[in-house]
Amino acid sequence: MSPFPSSFDEFILTSSPDGPIVAYEASTGATYTRFSDSRSPRRGLTMVNQGLIAVSHVFSETGAGSVQIYNWHISNVFNNFPLPEPVAPLVATSDGAFLFVGGLSGTIHSLSIPSGNLINSLSLHSKPISTLHLNDDGSLVISGSNDGVIVMIPSFKLVEEGSYSLAEDDSRDFILHQWKAHSDSITALKSGVGVCRSTLISCSLDCTCKIWDMSNGVLIQTVAFPYAIFGVAVDSRESRFYAAGEDGLVYMGSMNRKMIDKGYELFTSSKCHNGSIVSLVLVNEGKDLVSASEDGSVWKWDVMNGEVTMVLGNNNDKRSMISDMIVAKRDRNYGVIMENDVVGGSEINGFNSSYSSCFSSSRLYDEKVVTNLMQITDFGQVLDVIVEDKKKAINMLESAIEMYERLLKLILKEAMRGIGGSNDDEDAEKQGDKEQEEEEKENDK
Template sequence: MSSSSHPNIILTSSPDGPITAFDATAGVALCHFSGSRSPCHGLALVGNSFIAASHISPETPSSGSIHLYNWWSSTALHNFLVPEPVAPLEASPDGLYIFAGGVSGCVYTLSVPSGDIIRSYSAHNKPVSCLKISEDGSLLISGSDDGTIAFVPIFQIVENSSSLMLQSFVAHGGTVTAIEQYDSTIISCSMDSTVKFWGMFEGTKLRQVTLFPCAVMGVALDQMKTEFFAAGSDGFIYNGSSLNVGTKKHSNRGGECIRWPQKHEGGIVSLIIMSGGKNLVSASEDGKVFIWEIETGKIIMAFGTDMGCISDMVVANGIGQGLRLGKRDIDSWDGYGGFYKEELSRTLKETLDLEEVLKVAAKDRTRAIDMLESAISMYERLLELILKEAMKLGLGSSKK
């Protein structure tokens, strides 16, 4: 894996322990974010500013919450309350909204950083199992335990339109575990051991891959959208062609899918492409993260956490700019687990402080407006006095 001046940071969540940040270049743990017990798909990056994690508390099983972290503190900055337990999270590309899937089948939209619920709608008859924002950022796509897939225009959600153009179709005979999307195609995988390709707007099945011996828990596409990678609950990764006609590599192997020989000891929960399409990252219930070379299908780095199993994984691209990644120097920590403030680049620091900056700017703007109004009022009075004096001089001159 080639090194980069802007390294990636891999974040993993757990139902039993904290969120852990790893340096993807060296495979070392950088810090922990505490206080969240996150279920499957319960981790999301909110713009460049925040990390969001859904939290399931045994003390309050009938309600849910979402913890919002910034990058330099190990404890949650905000705790957003929602009416029911939520699992999957997604964030809008601009980082202004978080979408959360509830156990009732409802999808909730929360404003950032206030945490206000600005919209909720019923998308499914059973728990929402996964969420995905379309490639162009215009649609929120959801999958469910009831086997259906639904999608809604995001602008209608955030503008709180009176009616939603919600479209849905039955996709699988089991829980929809993950969704990918490109162009007008949706790729879904399921507990029913299939990967399916759909025409988005018609809901028509374009293709079905059924050669898996286990449930498929995740799916990822290569950079050219010609190959897909499926995460098996058996710990294996399966590589297939996303085209109707298999690529030369798959044709030569005599099958629709290739099973990579190395495996995790537990089910894989997340797959992500990184390093410009050269590497695939997998995270497993066994608490391990593997980085694979896509060209060879071999593991080139393995690392993990002692905090228990992994429930989800996300990759922060380029967040590492300005961080001494891969070092365990005592001064690269803040004493609490988050990144030390001086380790953050000026641009990122300003971004992370956006909320405070906006508050200060609002106060300064109000003060400036007050001062301007005061100055205008003073000049108006001064003008009145000048006019009065001018009129007096004019009258005096006319009398003479």
């Protein structure tokens, strides 16, 4: 048991291209509530601030795109934000103020919440955007497209007014990194803590997961699988990842650079979904993994032994095809619902919290020795936590410094453009005055 009991209730939300949004209680697996049909495509589900659910929607009659907003306490659509094209993946900022949506044209649209006003539309890809991701501090929007290209852009560029509806050539000035990552469509992206020393995992229909250095887009390792991978989850220590297979199996790979060459292994071979797994999430402080399949099944796995411990949903539930799954948490004290994209592991900062079980049943130690050992263990854990937190703080500081340097260069570049434009106007004005003086002299003659 963790020494810091959780004050949150966790819920699993699934969307469907032909059925309702369903919310399950993560602890019991029971169906908590249902929301009206959303016709939502892949990666088209996210939580917004204060218990709002945002879902990409395609109208069957016209094919037009929009974002539908649901209130956690109301089953029907709460609001609808029309968009200039069909959209699929979407992601919200942590404060719920902005929503980023990827379109079929390769454009990222940014919306203001709760008004739904369209702030910006930046054309960043030549093919449809297949997935969107925000890094841990929300400073970067990372997008992947059907042609295997990854683009990183500062999130503030998407929410500042004045660059509305920029074409692809004009949008390139805002791009921090862009590279060809896969030979086929990118299905999922997941980043670690920080920017400078952080890693990025990308999954693709080309049957690979690739691990990248986020600071420069350099490839660290490629892990090849027998089937396409549709989703990925990463543990809190960023030591291993879980991959959602097209074959209905869960795979596990190492992110440790010393172990990374070993590739992947089957997370379990005893249980297999009847359809492709579309999404994976970690719950219960990383002790459990939840998988959602196209066949409508949602399973909870024990991370330690790789066994299915629970099938979510009630026996009489009608199963619909699943297009996406997320985990949300509710604060028991304040009732606020938020998306829980980064979930802590079963250990506190990587250290097992159930240390006392190592000694409690042993008669080789008296109570005093056991107490001393526990105190030493506690002290060692505290020191390790401090060291780990210090490393993370340094990484985040370095990330912020580098980001500010890049943003300063962008601002200076735009400022120089503005100065150049004003100088051209002054030269044109002087030339006009000179021509007018010459004309007056001619008239006097």
